Structure formats: structure tokens, C-alpha cells
Amino acid sequence: MIIDSHTHIGSISQFHLPEQMLLDSMEKYSIDLAIVSNLEGNEFDSERKLIDPQISQFNVNEKVVRLRNRSIDRIKGLYWIKPHTEDFDSSVEEYLIKNKDTFCGFKIHPFHSHCSPLDDRLFPWYILAEKLNFPIVVHSSDDEYSHPELLFRTAQKYTNLxxxxxxxxLGTDNMDAIEYVKIQDNLIGETTWVNADNAFKAVKVCGSRKIMFGTDAPIAGPDTYAEYFELMRRFKLCLTTEEFDNVFYRNALRVFSL
Ligand SMILES: [Zn+2]
Structure with a gap:
């Protein structure tokens, strides 16, 4: 079994990821289940300009519910939070309970929201995450909002999440991030765009229960999974069956309570 913990749909700015492309590539590359979030939750584009018009947080997440209804056995969703353009909305709790078969966590993109995971605007979302037992999935890269150290400090502050x-x-040599995942119990690492050498090192340093398979599919087109052949080959060759299963599906089952 393979669970891809990091996939997308949506068309916004330079991104164009039709739902059918995700479903077709899962079929072609034998991915059993994908955890999906809708990129249309981006608030700023890659040039750091506020996107106009914004797509409402509700509409962003409704698309994930609709996709899941199309493909019930193969899709789970992350609820994308838009902290820059929308305030915390307490009615979301009711919506998430109603759609508990779809959503299994929150997604935060610090760069595309110009909002570090330590930002106070996220505090009410963290309270709700604890109540719903939702993990928080966070983009990390070398910009001022997304640096791995910020997420490390967030995990140290909110130890119940x-x-x-x-x-x-992303854009670093991954070594700081691997160290943070190793020492912080409530912080899990993920493999999207991590090269095979560093991903393998992450499993060896942090342990196979701390690293999860994810890809960003189909962001690089219908054959995004081909980019991960070397990683999968190396993992198959060099990990025990137990380690391999942890990375490719058991951790996702545990972390997302599937
Ligand atoms: Zn992504």
C-alpha cells in the first residue's frame, strides 16, 4: 500500500492541477490513497503579490469535499487555512465535523500566506486542531515565513499538536530540518522534493516512524511520480520492510488517524 501524504488540486497563478490529472496519475503509478489540499488557498503569489481576487476559504475547501465524493476510497483532504485574508471562523468546526470523512488535518502555507507558523493569527486554529485531533501540515523552505526553525519552535510551543x-x-541542504525532526517528538518530516540521498538520511537519523512519503503530485505534470523513482528504488533496496511500510503508509495512517 502507498499513501501520498502531500498532493494538490487547483488552478491559481502559475499552477494548473486538474482533479482528473491527480486521479489519473494515482492510477498510473499505483498510489492507493492521496491526502489532497487545494492550492487555490494561496493568498500571495510567487512574486509576493496579494492575489486578486481571492477565492474564499470555504470555496477552496469545498472543492476537496467534492473531489472526495467523486473518489471516496482514494482521497482524504486537508483543510487549507487562509490566515492573511480571513479571520478565524468558529463555524468551521461544525463544517469539519460534518465533513469528517473528508478532512483529516489542516494545511498552512507560510510563504503563500505571508504568515509564520508562530503567528498569533493561527492560535485559534491550533486550539481547534487539538480539539479535533488534527495534525498541522506546514510548508517549509528558506524564506522568512517558512524556515524550518520557525516550525521547530512552533512544535516546541504546542506540544499537544x-x-x-x-x-x-525546501531550498536548504535539509540538514537543519532533519535535526529538528529528530529531536522534537511531535514533529514529522516529509519527502516532497527532498533528494533520495537526503530522504534516506532523514529516515536513518530520525527513525522510520518520523518520515512520511509525499510528492506534491501532480504539480510537475501527470508524471510527477516519475521524479520519485530513485527515492523509491533506494528505499526499497536499503530499508527493511517495516521501515519501508512506515514511510509509505503506516505513518500516514497514524498521523492522520485514518
Ligand atoms: Zn505542496
Whole structure:
């Protein structure tokens, strides 16, 4: 079994990820289950300009519910938070309970929201996450909002929550991120765009229960999974069956309570 813990749909700015492309590539590359979030939750574009018009947080997440209804056995969703353009809305709790078969966590993109995970605007979301037992999945990279150290400090501050560090610090050599995941119990690492050498090192240093398979599919087109052949080959060759299963599906089952 393979669970891809990090996939997307949505068309916004330079991104165009049709739902069918995700479903077709899962089929082609034998991915059993994908955890999906809708990129249309981006508030700022890659040039740091506020996107106009914004797509409402509700509409962003409704698309994930609709996709899940199309493909019930193969899709779970992350609820994308838009902390820069929308205030915390207490009615979301009711919505998430109603759609508990779809959503299994929150997604925060510090760069595309210009909001570090330590930002106070996220505090009410963290309270809700604890109540719902939702992990918080967070993009990490070398910009001022997304640096791995900020998420490490967030995980130290909110020890009752589980945080997933996507990319292990995109644009870095991953070594700081691997160290943070190793020492912080409630911080899980994730493999999207981490090269095979560093991903393997992450499993060896942090332990196979701390690293989860994710890809950003289909962000690089219908064959995004082909980018991960070397990683999968190395993991198959060099990890025990138990370690392999942890990375490729058991951790996702545990972290997202699937
Ligand atoms: Zn992503």
C-alpha cells in the first residue's frame, strides 16, 4: 500500500492541477490513497503579490469535499487555512465535523500566506486542531515565513499538536530540518522534493516512524511520480520492510488517524 501524504488540486497563478490529472496519475503509478489540499488557498503569489481576487476559504475547501465524493476510497483532504485574508471562523468546526470523512488535518502555507507558523493569527486554529485531533501540515523552505526553525519552535510551543514539516526545508541542504525532526517528538518530516540521498538520511537519523512519503503530485505534470523513482528504488533496496511500510503508509495512517 502507498499513501501520498502531500498532493494538490487547483488552478491559481502559475499552477494548473486538474482533479482528473491527480486521479489519473494515482492510477498510473499505483498510489492507493492521496491526502489532497487545494492550492487555490494561496493568498500571495510567487512574486509576493496579494492575489486578486481571492477565492474564499470555504470555496477552496469545498472543492476537496467534492473531489472526495467523486473518489471516496482514494482521497482524504486537508483543510487549507487562509490566515492573511480571513479571520478565524468558529463555524468551521461544525463544517469539519460534518465533513469528517473528508478532512483529516489542516494545511498552512507560510510563504503563500505571508504568515509564520508562530503567528498569533493561527492560535485559534491550533486550539481547534487539538480539539479535533488534527495534525498541522506546514510548508517549509528558506524564506522568512517558512524556515524550518520557525516550525521547530512552533512544535516546541504546542506540544499537544502534531506538525508535519513538508519538504524538510525546501531550498536548504535539509540538514537543519532533519535535526529538528529528530529531536522534537511531535514533529514529522516529509519527502516532497527532498533528494533520495537526503530522504534516506532523514529516515536513518530520525527513525522510520518520523518520515512520511509525499510528492506534491501532480504539480510537475501527470508524471510527477516519475521524479520519485530513485527515492523509491533506494528505499526499497536499503530499508527493511517495516521501515519501508512506515514511510509509505503506516505513518500516514497514524498521523492522520485514518
Ligand atoms: Zn505542496
Amino acid at each position: 502534531t506538525f508535519v514539516m513538508v519538504h524538510l526545508g
